[in-house]
Amino acid sequence: MLKVYNTLSREKEEFIPLEKGKVGIYVCGLTVQNYSHLGHIRGAVNYDVIRRYLEYKGYEVRYIQNFTDINEKIFERAREERMTPEELAEKYTQAYLEDIKRLNIKGATHYVKATDNIDEIIKMIEKIIENGYAYEVNGNVYFDVEKYTDYGKLSGRTLEEMQAGARVDIVEEKKNPLDFALWKKAPEGAIDWDSPWGRGWPGWHIECSAMSTKYLGESFDIHGGGSDLVFPHHENEIAQSETCTGKPFAKYWLHNGSVNFKGEKMSKSVGNFFTTRELLEKFTGRELRYYILTFHYRSPIEFSLEEVKNTSAGLRKIDNTLKNLLRLKESKTKEGALKNGKYKVSINEYKKAFEEAMDDDFNTARAIGIIHEFLREINSVINHMDFQLTGENMVVVNEAYEFLNTGMSILGIEKENPVIDERNTEILNDLITFILDVREEARKRKNWEMADMIRDGLNELGIIIKDTPQGVVWERVSE
RNA sequence: GGCGGCAUAGCCAAGUGGUAAGGCAGAGGACUGCAAAUCCUUUAUUCUCCAGUUCGAAUCUGGAUGCCGCCUCCA
Numbered sequence: 001m002l003k004v005y006n007t008l009s010r011e012k013e014e015f016i017p018l019e020k021g022k023v024g025i026y027v028c029g030l031t032v033q034n035y036s037h038l039g040h041i042r043g044a045v046n047y048d049v050i051r052r053y054l055e056y057k058g059y060e061v062r063y064i065q066n067f068t069d070i071n072e073k074i075f076e077r078a079r080e081e082r083m084t085p086e087e088l089a090e091k092y093t094q095a096y097l098e099d100i101k102r103l104n105i106k107g108a109t110h111y112v113k114a115t116d117n118i119d120e121i122i123k124m125i126e127k128i129i130e131n132g133y134a135y136e137v138n139g140n141v142y143f144d145v146e147k148y149t150d151y152g153k154l155s156g157r158t159l160e161e162m163q164a165g166a167r168v169d170i171v172e173e174k175k176n177p178l179d180f181a182l183w184k185k186a187p188e189g190a191i192d193w194d195s196p197w198g199r200g201w202p203g204w205h206i207e208c209s210a211m212s213t214k215y216l217g218e219s220f221d222i223h224g225g226g227s228d229l230v231f232p233h234h235e236n237e238i239a240q241s242e243t244c245t246g247k248p249f250a251k252y253w254l255h256n257g258s259v260n261f262k263g264e265k266m267s268k269s270v271g272n273f274f275t276t277r278e279l280l281e282k283f284t285g286r287e288l289r290y291y292i293l294t295f296h297y298r299s300p301i302e303f304s305l306e307e308v309k310n311t312s313a314g315l316r317k318i319d320n321t322l323k324n325l326l327r328l329k330e331s332k333t334k335e336g337a338l339k340n341g342k343y344k345v346s347i348n349e350y351k352k353a354f355e356e357a358m359d360d361d362f363n364t365a366r367a368i369g370i371i372h373e374f375l376r377e378i379n380s381v382i383n384h385m386d387f388q389l390t391g392e393n394m395v396v397v398n399e400a401y402e403f404l405n406t407g408m409s410i411l412g413i414e415k416e417n418p419v420i421d422e423r424n425t426e427i428l429n430d431l432i433t434f435i436l437d438v439r440e441e442a443r444k445r446k447n448w449e450m451a452d453m454i455r456d457g458l459n460e461l462g463i464i465i466k467d468t469p470q471g472v473v474w475e476r477v478s479e
Numbered sequence: 480g481g482c483g484g485c486a487u488a489g490c491c492a493a494g495u496g497g498u499a500a501g502g503c504a505g506a507g508g509a510c511u512g513c514a515a516a517u518c519c520u521u522u523a524u525u526c527u528c529c530a531g532u533u534c535g536a537a538u539c540u541g542g543a544u545g546c547c548g549c550c551u552c553c554a
Contacts, residue, residue: 010483030554043554073552155549157482162550204552226554231482233553257484258548267553294492294502300485300547307491310503317502320516357493366493369501376518383510383517448512455514466515473516 002057002359004222005298007230007253008154012361017221018251023059024216025051026250027108028208028225028233031068032092033077036099037273038288038303039226039259039266045289045412046256046297046362047224048105052410053358064215065108066208067093069115070201075190085191089113099276102285104412110215114207118193121202121210124244125182125195133243137173139185139198145178148239154253155231180236182206205236212250213241223250227257227298228265257300266303274303286413287312293364293411314372318404319415321375324382325401327473331389345381347399350374354407364411371407374400383468432463436472439465 002015017023027047030040047063054061068074069089078088093113100107114121125141128134134143145151145159152158162178171177181203186192192199212220218241225234234253241249259266266273279288282305291308295301350370357366378400381387389397408414435454442450455465462477 028554031552037554040554071552155482157550161481163481227484227548228553231549232551256554258554260547263547265548265553269552296493298484299492302491302547304491307503310491313504314502317517324516360495363493366500369493372501379516380518443512446512452513464515467511468516 003361004252004254005361006251007234007255010156013252015252017059018219021058021060023054023061023222024220025061025063025222025224026208026212026216026220027063027065027223028229029065029067029111030096031071031073032089032096033073034092034268035275035277036096037266037268037275038261038279039273040096041099041103041276041288042259042292042301043224043226043256044100044105045103045292047254048412049293049364049410050222050224050254050297050362051106052412053362056406056410061109062216063108064110064112064212066211067096067111067113068204068207069093069113070191071204086115089115095277099280102280103276103289104285104414106412112211112215114202114211117207117211117214118202120214121206122183122193122195124206124210124213124240125202127244128182128240131243131246133239134182135175136183136197139183139200140173140181141183141197141203142174142179143182143236143239143243144175145180145239146176148243150242151239152235154235154238157231180205180232182240205233206240208233209237209240209244209249212237213245218245218247218249220250222252222254224254224256227255230255254297256297257295259301259303261303263302279308283308283312286415287315290315290368290411290413293413294368296361296363296365298361314368315413317375318371318408318413321379322401322404322408322415323475325378325397325404328382328389328394328397329401345377345396345400347374347396347403350377351403354403358410367407367411371404374403378404432458432474436465436474440472 003012004015005012025047027043030036051061051063067089070085074085074089078085081088083091093111097107125134128143129136129141132144133147134141136142152162159176159178163176183195183197183200183206184203185198185200190201192201212223223234223237230253238249261272261274264270264272283291287308291311292301294311294314350373353370354367357363357370360366381396387393405414435458439451439454442448442454458465458474463474464477466473466475
């Protein structure tokens with residue numbers, strides 16, 4: 001049974017989609033004003049795994065993500081980079097899509113952006129005004145928080161509490177300082193749109209309400225985003241949507257933890273961030289992704305370059321086992337070899353444990369732990385001196401490979417083909433096989449100097465030699 | 480100031496009231512001509528501290544301390 005932690009109830013709840021077999025997810029993306037950093041990517045990886053696991057469970061997933069492409073920041077940055085706001089948004093949207101590709105993120109089924117949905121946004125605002133929850137002053141439209149009695153239900157605070165500790169600038173024309181803009185009169189010279197309230201542009205929160213409703217319906221299953229969006233962004237989305245439609249908005253609210261660095265949340269304004277691109281110069285996308293997934297998605301990450309490096313050793317261990325399994329899969333079974341019952345591996349137990357971990361609010365950290373426990377068991381079997389590739393053992397090898405491979409693809413750290421490397425052309429293969437034959441001959445004659453010279457020489461060319469009990473194997477250093 | 484969360488080994492990190500997963504690093508051993516890879520053993524009598532509930536607490540309650548997030552643009 002899949003359980004998810006719902007910010008709305010502050011509890012783990014059984015996941016039951018509104019429509020059987022289908023799941024609608026809306027994830028708040030980013031304002032496309034600069035290159036993405038690790039904080040953005042962390043969320044994207046987390047929701048990608050959630051999506052992959054739901055698909056693994058057989059759900060048909062509709063995954064919507066937005067790009068905020070119109071606001072003050074976009075204009076500011078467009079001026080800095082001397083391009084139009086559209087060009088700027090397009091540039092960083094493309095950059096983001098490239099970044100997530102390198103982290104093996106499947107990507108949304110639909111990407112949506114505010115500027116493509118101005119009509120929907122205006123209609124929604126009109127409806128909210130009509131229902132009596134918003135008012136217009138001087139070309140601005142504000143949501144009236146005092147009218148909406150549920151205001152604060154997501155972030156768990158009351159209007160009184162919020163007012164007590166308010167840090168909001170007092171804007172004279174607002175009825176309550178916490179009233180937020182649905183439509184803003186645009187500054188001079190800005191790109192703006194016609195509306196019943198004059199020219200302007202949408203407030204930040206309304207685009208997500210309008211677009212999620214358009215693509216997923218008035219009520220849908222999962223709404224996700226970073227924990228820093230709980231208030232005010234998601235609180236306001238609920239307020240707008242529910243006063244517009246009169247129906248419950250998203251059923252489950254999921255929030256991923258932040259990425260901190262040097263004791264503070266990684267952010268553009270603090271300046272303590274690594275862009276995804278910078279990190280991809282130091283690590284592979286798989287390494288970063290694996291690192292992210294060693295944390296539970298709701299826990300904050302105190303980021304450390306050193307830790308990414310250390311954690312990657314664990315990933316290499318998984319890769320090694322996969323390589324070894326694949327090698328065995330591709331070798332011939334020894335007919336008539338002894339039937340060996342003692343090499344039974346309880347793969348189903350591990351599979352069950354893996355699923356239980358994922359069912360428990362997508363606990364990838366635990367799931368990875370289970371994979372490593374499995375590694376120990378399967379490695380001890382296939383590396384055992386007595387291990388022979390009988391038909392029975394071949395079944396074990398195949399099932400083990402299948403299990404690992406499936407687990408890896410749920411986590412999105414699958415490797416296309418760990419052994420067959422397209423760089424290994426036939427001639428290269430033959431050449432190395434020949435060199436290794438020479439080395440074997442040297443070893444037979446106990447000419448260790450010669451044997452080691454060959455091994456070291458190949459090593460420098462990026463080829464690693466391993467003398468396993470099953471014979472000599474070689475591979476190229478990955479990446 | 481208001482609201483919420485977290486504190487688990489040298490480091491990172493799971494943890495469902497029933498006796499502390501996993502990874503990295505370290506130590507010892509097996510295998511090996513030496514390596515690499517892998518396996519085995521070992522590394523928290525205890526989960527920040529103090530009370531309480533309970534037969535039983537890392538888990539629940541209260542308090543203290545420390546750290547983080549949100550309340551302003553944020554993923």
